[in-house]
Amino acid sequence: MNSSTYMEAYLQKFLQPFKHLKIQLEEITTATNNFNKENYIGHGGYGKVYKGEVSHSKGRSVVAIKRLDRTSRQGIPEFLKEITMLSDYKHENLISFLGFCCEGSEMILVYELASRGSLDRHLNSPHLTWPQRIKICLDAANGLRYLHDPRGTHRRLIHCDVKSDNILLDEQWNAKVSDFGLSTMGSANEQHSLIVIPAAGTEGYIDPMYWMTHTLTKESDVYSFGVVLFEVLCGRLCYTLVNKGHVVKEILVPTWIKSYEQNMLNDIIFENPNIEPMPQSVLKRFSGIAYQCLKESREDRPEMSEIVTELESALNIHELLQNEEFIGKWNEQLYEYQEMIKTAEPPLNYKSEDELMDLLSKGILFNGGKTWFWLNKKGEHCEIISIAECLGSDAKRHLFSSNYNSRFAVGTYSIFRRKDVNILHIRTHFLSPGITYTVNVVFKFKMIKERRCDPISLKYRLQGERESSISYLAYEREDGWWACELYHFTCDYRIVHFQILFEDYDNEDGLRVEGIEFQPLENVSLQIKVWLCRKPFV
Template identity: 80%
Template structure:
């Protein structure tokens, strides 16, 4: 009866089903050498399997029939993790219910659980703060901050259920004990007979046998103190008696004696007192006896973000020096805030400025409706197409010696269904007194929902600078009749953004190289045009990581094949293969020895049909155009419209750029470039210079089932592609 019920329940999750044979093969028949952990559900193994998102190394959790958990937790885990997806929740990749086995397959958090690292001398305070913030975000999502799904009370939050990936990103795991509450309710009260792990359980539970989302908050507060103190909340003394640390931690906080309990190690720089104060305060509030006095998870996220931001600022020696120099000036400036803020301590002042304040009554030069959720009470200003408007900008609140980006912050008045991130806007503007105008095509959507367009870069000195920006024209691309709702002009310190080469070679000493070697590697290597030689599997892996040229079965033209750092298949199609009718030029610097040279072309078409052997199953790929520009690049400043001819949805069009947008510099220093394209955040659609001398830009992304079929049309707005040299089309897993 139980088996029939199980199979009926699992029918709607067939896309997640993984065969038992594949799992036993991946774990070497559940060999103890493959075991990487054990929990209430059972043992956890490491192995490589194929699943709905492709083939990868995963964590395989096998139900122990004699353990504390069973069928209900197994089914609940599948049901919940199919509906609840977040970057800070451990993802369920598949399951197996076959041959009397119940197995769950997850993404592999290769560094294991947080409890292993509480006293690690290698985990910095920045990493500790970031881990806590990640976990808080995952728990906030479960508690339904957006009221879009039913609230989930985790019921077993502990450092052992916070897992870490290779980049130390934290993911909340083990929702098998979770309880679903109602969505859109202020409070969810659940009566239950069992919940959680000793030491982390809400004390109110023992009196009422009820759980609320505040019960998770209490447990998370315990985790915060564990991170702060570098040890578990329950330990054993010399006589093997359980020692509960929480009362000591709470009393130390109340007595302002945190220095007696905080984790210390000579190799880790101590936490700054202002950060410690903020972090410990929110941790203590989580442990309040009354559930009503405990903070919401959204409030905890805000406080941890503030703590992390201030920690990072204080790690910047340049900032710390300027902060000490200008503390009096900041204290005077804060007196003009709205609402009034006076007599703030240094810590409070730093906290306020890290979040942002309104000065001079919150006024701007724009006086219009405030219904668009602007941070200013006076709201936004409407900028129409072909409208000429001035705005006055002053630099009195900027830090001397810092280079700022000057951004126009706005929203589109109408919600356009076809509007994508990084759409072009064609905004024409100039400074008062200048003869030549600048045109900005690039606008990108920020996390707060507003759009930003970088107008200038400006290095501030000790003088207050007044300048006036003239907006001459807003000609939106695609004949879309829309207007901009301008919130204001924003100054943001320029950050040096390091762009990591995603195609970096994999180390030959990779400990997991054998797991990443494709099953069909021998067949692929036999297609090498240069007859590559290898004697061991490890040598073959090294060759594939570096990449080699193989033949296309039909045309015999080149395809470059390689693996990325996670073992996924990558390949580049020669431009001569994609555009066989175009003019070819010999180029020794190309891996194919040749490229194509475009003439007077208004459009170029990218049509591919890539065979299954060159792609990883059920994997999302980014597609890149790899090219070089002619010496005269003036004709390539406009955006390129990319249209998917195989798609009928409104998202069939996006825009890319072949040259990096140039940002004018206001009052450049001697020898400084008057246009600076550097330090722009990495955005899809913007080109990147590669280490091999070529330029690449992502033109599309798509899901590969077994093959890749793509048909794109590229159109350079108002210009032609004359002089563009293309090496090929490259596909890399995202």
């Protein structure tokens, strides 16, 4: 058996588990008009990309078809890696893998079509507002967080080639991370993964520590993403071509770092008369997290989850500052916010109203550390009341645990196959009158569960009601906590008193309850969902 025949046999055996994703070459050539230049939409390290309409694992649609260039440095390993990885790793901010073709000398990958192309094409677009730019970065950060923090559902994946060229945009400007040909798997449930491999990636984006030591960690992706954040901020790629004939690049990252450290961001930030300037409080938060990503020491770089939090906060503040109705309410309630901050634990300092707004949008502990308070994107008040505060003297101290990263020092409270009645005395502190709130139990399962809706069957009764109810469904949120929706009510006063009697929970998983949450009801479909979850107990 010659080498080419052996390789063909190996490929077919390897691809057998993915045969449901196979697309015939004839269909692909028909869809692309035999790879006609009119269907050509781009080019990467793997090869040329075309668009065409084909039938695939999820139906039929216009897709992106990536055809291996036989002269490319990437080849069979990258082809197989994309198939295996993208079959297992699915997230709304990762490009969806739809199928492949491996016939003769052709190795073709098929993806969902991101109609607006890659982010690098839009860095200096006068049509992208700052909120849109921040949202694109947030989407990409969420995709990378999913890869870095699998929460036990799959192995950690280090992308190895994070750059604006590999962040694709759909029609609604939603960002999706793409191109996993250089990606490397790390350990499944370890806090740190260190892999020794030859340095790979794209000049200008590669982590200097990875380049020098060949040791790869998830912080290498963080560095590369920091470069992307600065590209978005500055509206340009991280390099300029000094000599196009020899492809000599001048890397701009050191200049950007210096500008930040010397407080000269206004010299590099992207400006266009069609775009309103970024508010200084938003600029401070956005540039601050970008700078942290580029720290020389990997230990000083943030986790992707921290980057997501900072970008969410930047976007939230920007939206609040553009909301005239909120600004009016803010001015009316400014004194109360200032008094609230004085009781925060730990004590918080701020130098301006923008910084105060920033603190409140991220969330603060007050009321002796028993209440977590924050403002949502509309400026509405949200709270979580600690389970310890709700139970009061009824709580059994040995059932508390500090092992679940709770917002509250006392930690979570165990409910595990319990049939005795737990009475929660709940007193809100600063809700928004006229707002309809959902009341949620916030918790974690004692046993690791995959992210999905799960049956929970939590039986309870509200003060003044004769019939008991059961909340049947719980769902995991992006912050890692689960929520079980009980009911909703329209708030008439900022301070509300009521009781919930938890009468029965009989499930082998067990719950670690953090507290009772009050979130404004967002839309009608959610309202229907809440009432479907709550059914009278018969």
